[in-house]
Amino acid sequence: xxxxxxxxxxxxxxxxxxxxxxxxxxxxxxxxxxxxxxxxxxxxxxxxxxxxxxxxxxxxxxxxxxxxxxxxxxxxxxxxxxxxxxxxxxxxxxxx
Amino acid sequence: xxxxxxxxxxxxxxxxxxxxxxxxxxxxxxxxxxxxxxxxxxxxxxxxxxxxxxxxxxxxxxxxxxxxxxxxxxxxxxxxxxxxxxxxxxxxxxxx
Numbered sequence: 122x123x124x125x126x127x128x129x130x131x132x133x134x135x136x137x138x139x140x141x142x143x144x145x146x147x148x149x150x151x152x153x154x155x156x157x158x159x160x161x162x163x164x165x166x167x168x169x170x171x172x173x174x175x176x177x178x179x180x181x182x183x184x185x186x187x188x189x190x191x192x193x194x195x196x197x198x199x200x201x202x203x204x205x206x207x208x209x210x211x212x213x214x215x216x217x
Numbered sequence: 218x219x220x221x222x223x224x225x226x227x228x229x230x231x232x233x234x235x236x237x238x239x240x241x242x243x244x245x246x247x248x249x250x251x252x253x254x255x256x257x258x259x260x261x262x263x264x265x266x267x268x269x270x271x272x273x274x275x276x277x278x279x280x281x282x283x284x285x286x287x288x289x290x291x292x293x294x295x296x297x298x299x300x301x302x303x304x305x306x307x308x309x310x311x312x313x
Binding site: 125127128129155156157158159173176177180181182183184185186187188189190191192193196197199200201202203204205206207 | 221223224225251252253254255269272273276277278279280281282283284285286287288289292293295296297298299300301302303
């Protein structure tokens with residue numbers, strides 16, 4: 122599975138800032154941060170089930186939003202990059 | 218074409234803030250803002266050629282980054298939404 126995950130977490134409150142850090146931490150455990158609030162995740166379906174559960178536990182469902190796009194295999198490598206944007210190193214293993 | 222466009226534009230300077238506004242304005246002319254710096258664009262290939270040219274003219278290629286993911290038709294409607302995230306109204310025409 123190739124998942125593109127983007128999120129907007131409300132940061133006006135301390136609790137929102139805490140949620141933002143926790144959402145980012147969960148995403149970092151499964152994929153590569155490619156922009157401030159955008160992650161590329163290559164994982165197995167069962168990983169996504171677990172990840173989704175963990176994200177749902179953290180976010181405030183009225184104030185925060187997460188979008189998850191299911192992309193075809195190879196979509197990340199076919200993405201276009203403008204400016205300082207770079208390809209994410211999906212071949213190298215994630216360091217835990 | 219379904220394009221998912223996400224960008225990080227450096228906002229520490231006044232010029233960066235001006236570039237951010239111009240990038241957002243270009244994206245708004247072609248698609249729907251779905252998160253702070255994420256747009257869903259449904260357009261013809263020739264529109265993307267023009268849009269890309271306009272974006273390239275605005276950004277600072279060392280400080281700003283734009284990622285463009287080419288998605289299959291229907292990917293936007295199949296996206297998963299968590300929290301306050303909603304489907305973008307691609308059926309209704311863009312208001313210029």
